[in-house]
Amino acid sequence: MTDLPMTRRGAVLALMAAAHAAVAAQAAPAPPVSTLPGDSVYRLRPRIVDQDGHAVDLASMRGAPLIVSMFYSSCDMVCPLIFETIKQTRMALPPDRRERVHVLMISFDPERDTVAQLKETAAAHGCDSHWTLVRASDADVRQIAAVLGVQYRRLPSGAFNHSSAILLLDRDGRIAARTGKLGEVDPQFVDVLARLA
Amino acid sequence: MRARNVLAALLLAAAGLARAGDYAALPGGRFESVLPQGDLPGVSVPVTLAPFELRRTPVSVAEFLAFVRAHPEWRRGTAPAVFADARYLSHWSAPLEPPAGAGALQRPVVDVSWFAARAFCESEDARLPTWLEWEYAAAADETRTDARADPAWRRRILAWYERPGGAALPAVGGQANAHGVRDLQGLVWEWVDDFNALFIAGDSRTQGDPDVLKFCGAGAISIIDRDSYAVLMRVAFLSSLNAADTTSTLGFRCARSLPGASR
Numbered sequence: 387m388t389d390l391p392m393t394r395r396g397a398v399l400a401l402m403a404a405a406h407a408a409v410a411a412q413a414a415p416a417p418p419v420s421t422l423p424g425d426s427v428y429r430l431r432p433r434i435v436d437q438d439g440h441a442v443d444l445a446s447m448r449g450a451p452l453i454v455s456m457f458y459s460s461c462d463m464v465c466p467l468i469f470e471t472i473k474q475t476r477m478a479l480p481p482d483r484r485e486r487v488h489v490l491m492i493s494f495d496p497e498r499d500t501v502a503q504l505k506e507t508a509a510a511h512g513c514d515s516h517w518t519l520v521r522a523s524d525a526d527v528r529q530i531a532a533v534l535g536v537q538y539r540r541l542p543s544g545a546f547n548h549s550s551a552i553l554l555l556d557r558d559g560r561i562a563a564r565t566g567k568l569g570e571v572d573p574q575f576v577d578v579l580a581r582l583a
Numbered sequence: 584m585r586a587r588n589v590l591a592a593l594l595l596a597a598a599g600l601a602r603a604g605d606y607a608a609l610p611g612g613r614f615e616s617v618l619p620q621g622d623l624p625g626v627s628v629p630v631t632l633a634p635f636e637l638r639r640t641p642v643s644v645a646e647f648l649a650f651v652r653a654h655p656e657w658r659r660g661t662a663p664a665v666f667a668d669a670r671y672l673s674h675w676s677a678p679l680e681p682p683a684g685a686g687a688l689q690r691p692v693v694d695v696s697w698f699a700a701r702a703f704c705e706s707e708d709a710r711l712p713t714w715l716e717w718e719y720a721a722a723a724d725e726t727r728t729d730a731r732a733d734p735a736w737r738r739r740i741l742a743w744y745e746r747p748g749g750a751a752l753p754a755v756g757g758q759a760n761a762h763g764v765r766d767l768q769g770l771v772w773e774w775v776d777d778f779n780a781l782f783i784a785g786d787s788r789t790q791g792d793p794d795v796l797k798f799c800g801a802g803a804i805s806i807i808d809r810d811s812y813a814v815l816m817r818v819a820f821l822s823s824l825n826a827a828d829t830t831s832t833l834g835f836r837c838a839r840s841l842p843g844a845s846r
Contacts (some may be wrong), residue, residue, distance in 0.1 A: 398604060424664040425663070427665060429663050429666065430665070437618045473683055529826075531779055532825075533665060533826060539777065539781075542620065542628065549782065582623075
């Protein structure tokens with residue numbers, strides 16, 4: 387009788403452990419936001435969906451350097467150049483370190499950049515599995531742009547004016563480098579990337 | 584006993600003011616912005632604004648105090664640096680202690696970031712106004728919904744910008760304009776939701792786009808009505824900000840879309 391409370395507690399503990407193991411088995415859970423540095427972009431919790439239709443937790447990008455930029459698929463001027471520049475930037479790293487560098491591309495245009503369109507755009511630019519193209523609500527896109535320091539506005543034609551920035555986030559989501567250089571690799575950006583990757 | 588009654592009355596008054604703000608309904612309609620809204624730089628295209636509601640006054644210190652009491656994550660020292668810079672509410676003596684003094688609680692709250700302003704508005708089921716909504720509301724004087732062509736009105740607004748800085752801000756609740764909205768001019772700068780849509784070229788006389796690589800598309804905004812200095816100063820100011828920035832002259836008010844209306 388006296389050991390009943392103990393047993394009960396043991397059972398609870400066992401259940402908790404099992405539950406924990408089950409959760410851990412599903413996916414490595416993203417670390418709690420509170421452990422992120424105060425200046426981490428991953429403090430933002432936008433609802434974003436990738437080119438395969440999967441919801442993406444921004445903070446799940448934590449743990450490796452991430453190249454981030456914004457685009458819209460129907461853009462025929464600067465956006466293809468952004469994709470190309472990021473590709474070249476990754477290629478500037480030795481293959482083993484290149485593998486660690488992922489790319490997140492956020493669309494300005496949730497209306498026309500549907501999941502299917504994102505998939506098509508990824509294919510058109512030859513994006514491999516290191517690339518995640520995402521869409522979000524207008525309000526979330528506005529917030530993401532704000533936190534990244536990207537300026538944009540929608541024109542009546544459906545095109546967008548936007549500043550062209552490629553950013554580098556460190557493993558904790560802090561902005562480590564930023565470049566506006568397009569069409570060629572920015573050596574300073576690559577230096578920082580090489581240090582983080 | 585008497586002092587306690589006075590205190591209770593004051594607290595009640597503060598609680599009343601801290602309730603969801605008072606909003607005016609604005610009809611919207613056709614509006615010509617000082618900033619070109621068309622696809623071609625320098626060519627004005629009027630826009631049609633959906634009806635919306637706008638807070639009659641900027642958010643006061645008392646209202647923001649109630650907000651950070653209810654939302655500890657937005658207190659100074661707790662709000663992360665990515666959402667509010669080091670200056671955030673820095674003129675408060677403690678995270679829950681705004682400046683003391685007569686009328687201090689009724690001044691517009693300042694030293695707040697765009698993220699904090701947005702979070703406040705969400706807490707009363709609202710949002711920040713868009714630039715166009717703000718500009719449209721601020722085009723009115725006491726009797727006309729669009730007084731912008733009147734040189735006397737323009738001079739009056741400009742006079743505010745000539746006022747020396749440093750003095751304590753007046754309380755919210757100035758003269759109402761034709762929409763019943765107060766303090767759009769003459770009190771503080773105000774955040775708008777799309778502040779980061781307001782990028783202007785270094786030289787707005789440029790019709791072409793020398794910076795095509797920096798700005799994708801037709802490029803930065805060029806100015807149509809160069810006589811609207813007061814509005815242009817706001818645009819220039821807002822376009823210089825980052826979302827975590829705070830300044831001692833920058834506050835905000837909230838807006839609401841009407842059900843069924845698209846922005």
